[in-house]
Amino acid sequence: MISRIDLRGSAGDPRELLPRAETDVSAALDQVRPICEDVRERGTEALLELTERFDGVRLSGIRVPRAELDSALAALDPAVRAALEESIERARRVHADQRRADTTTRVVPGGTVTERWVPVDRVGLYVPGGRAAYPSSVVMNVVPAQEAGVASLAVTSPPQAEFGGLPHPTILAACALLGVDEVYAVGGAQAVAMFAYGAGRCERADMVTGPGNIWVASAKRLLKGVIGIDAEAGPTEIAVLADETADPAYVAADLVSQAEHDVLAASVLVTPSTELAGKVEAELSARVAATRHRDRVADALGGRQSGIVLVDDLDHGLAVVDAYAAEHLEILTADASARAAAVRNAGAVFVGPYSPVSLGDYCAGSNHVLPTGGSAVHTAGLSVQTFLRGVHVVEYDRDALAAVAPHVAALAEAEDLPAHGEAVAARFGGGQEGAQ
Ligand SMILES: NC(=O)c1ccc[n+]([C@@H]2O[C@H](COP(=O)([O-])OP(=O)(O)OC[C@H]3O[C@@H](n4cnc5c(N)ncnc54)[C@H](O)[C@@H]3O)[C@@H](O)[C@H]2O)c1
Ligand SMILES: N[C@H](CO)Cc1c[nH]c[nH+]1
Numbered sequence: 001m002i003s004r005i006d007l008r009g010s011a012g013d014p015r016e017l018l019p020r021a022e023t024d025v026s027a028a029l030d031q032v033r034p035i036c037e038d039v040r041e042r043g044t045e046a047l048l049e050l051t052e053r054f055d056g057v058r059l060s061g062i063r064v065p066r067a068e069l070d071s072a073l074a075a076l077d078p079a080v081r082a083a084l085e086e087s088i089e090r091a092r093r094v095h096a097d098q099r100r101a102d103t104t105t106r107v108v109p110g111g112t113v114t115e116r117w118v119p120v121d122r123v124g125l126y127v128p129g130g131r132a133a134y135p136s137s138v139v140m141n142v143v144p145a146q147e148a149g150v151a152s153l154a155v156t157s158p159p160q161a162e163f164g165g166l167p168h169p170t171i172l173a174a175c176a177l178l179g180v181d182e183v184y185a186v187g188g189a190q191a192v193a194m195f196a197y198g199a200g201r202c203e204r205a206d207m208v209t210g211p212g213n214i215w216v217a218s219a220k221r222l223l224k225g226v227i228g229i230d231a232e233a234g235p236t237e238i239a240v241l242a243d244e245t246a247d248p249a250y251v252a253a254d255l256v257s258q259a260e261h262d263v264l265a266a267s268v269l270v271t272p273s274t275e276l277a278g279k280v281e282a283e284l285s286a287r288v289a290a291t292r293h294r295d296r297v298a299d300a301l302g303g304r305q306s307g308i309v310l311v312d313d314l315d316h317g318l319a320v321v322d323a324y325a326a327e328h329l330e331i332l333t334a335d336a337s338a339r340a341a342a343v344r345n346a347g348a349v350f351v352g353p354y355s356p357v358s359l360g361d362y363c364a365g366s367n368h369v370l371p372t373g374g375s376a377v378h379t380a381g382l383s384v385q386t387f388l389r390g391v392h393v394v395e396y397d398r399d400a401l402a403a404v405a406p407h408v409a410a411l412a413e414a415e416d417l418p419a420h421g422e423a424v425a426a427r428f429g430g431g432q433e434g435a436q
């Protein structure tokens with residue numbers, strides 16, 4: 001089942017010893033390129049054909065009627081509604097605190113630079129709905145976008161044959177709860193292309209965010225530039241850094257919980273304790289046999305992207321998890337808070353035995369749309385900041401410009417861009433090079 005990777009005594013680069021090749025989104029680029037091209041060239045017709053091919057549903061149109069959102073909310077199970085409302089309320093509390101005030105810096109007397117935070121005008125929010133449907137991802141996408149002040153929001157999620165070609169009704173209900181009424185029944189790479197190019201009744205968006213499988217993440221990488229993207233939030237990853245004080249039942253439960261997402265999900269335990277490793281292996285066998293999606297979980301745990309990694313000690317373990325840069329990192333050690341404070345690279349860190357990743361998936365208040373594939377070294381998870389641009393507003397008066405003009409001229413000359421210096425000189429009666 002899950003393999004052991006022994007890094008004890010190894011001074012090698014842990015990134016090369018922890019395989020991720022299976023889940024690398026670049027491997028799917030060649031597959032998603034023709035899909036995205038097709039949407040660009042043929043618009044809605046391509047979306048309808050690709051949906052039939054990949055989702056097994058022949059749609060008559062891609063936009064979900066408003067009445068379907070209302071009836072999904074009316075029919076929503078009260079317990080699920082209460083849970084979604086709690087999730088929304090907690091996420092709102094955290095994300096409201098992420099808003100930043102504009103700042104004005106008086107650089108010199110008469111010279112200011114203001115950083116004005118401006119929301120993106122229109123965003124497309126991807127909500128997964130392949131192997132499972134994710135109403136929680138409606139919350140995680142929509143709440144930060146709303147808190148940022150985005151004016152135009154559209155949600156898309158794959159159509160489900162069993163629901164008449166609509167996205168899952170709980171997804172529609174979550175959209176209605178959050179006041180989103182522009183919803184499309186399109187999934188996969190074609191949904192990312194729909195937002196990037198605009199297709200039929202779906203106007204192009206400035207940015208697409210949200211989690212998805214390898215094809216969704218790959219399309220985001222391919223179309224980045226045509227459209228803004230958030231993190232490459234692809235197949236789920238959990239790394240657990242644990243010592244002998246960790247409860248093996250908790251470790252195994254958490255590894256299985258994230259393996260449930262996808263055969264490409266990565267579940268990694270990093271520990272110096274061979275005793276814990278053995279107990280977790282035993283727990284995993286029992287849990288996998290008993291879990292509902294046992295085939296998918298077994299494939300994910302048995303894949304080359306998952307493993308139990310033995311390290312020399314917790315310092316070595318910390319170096320390994322930092323190099324790995326997991327989407328989710330749990331710290332289950334005697335000194336969990338202190339260890340967590342030293343972590344540099346992770347999408348989100350879960351500290352101690354009562355902060356499992358599943359809590360963050362739904363109800364911690366944190367965001368569950370997080371960077372995968374090692375991109376946590378440079379990119380953060382979804383937040384209000386994702387949807388804001390800091391625009392610098394520069395305002396100098398005559399004296400302030402005059403005071404700095406020689407420096408501008410010197411730098412312009414050093415870069416052999418004399419017209420730059422002359423643009424400043426022109427304001428003070430300065431001549432143009434070569435002009436009479
Ligand atoms: N990183 C994060 O923040 C995060 C959060 C939640 C979920 N996830 C991940 O989201 C993913 C959800 O995956 P899912 O498949 O259930 O739903 P999904 O909505 O991401 O993907 C389903 C779509 O994939 C497309 N597809 C299926 N087979 C294809 C093929 N052979 N070629 C091209 N396109 C194809 C179809 O169009 C379908 O609509 C999982 O990998 C999960 O781990 C990540
Ligand atoms: N663990 C996922 C992020 O990778 C988020 C999620 C949604 N639903 C359940 N889990």
Ligand SMILES: [Zn+2]
Binds near residue numbers: 236258
């Ligand atoms: Zn999850």
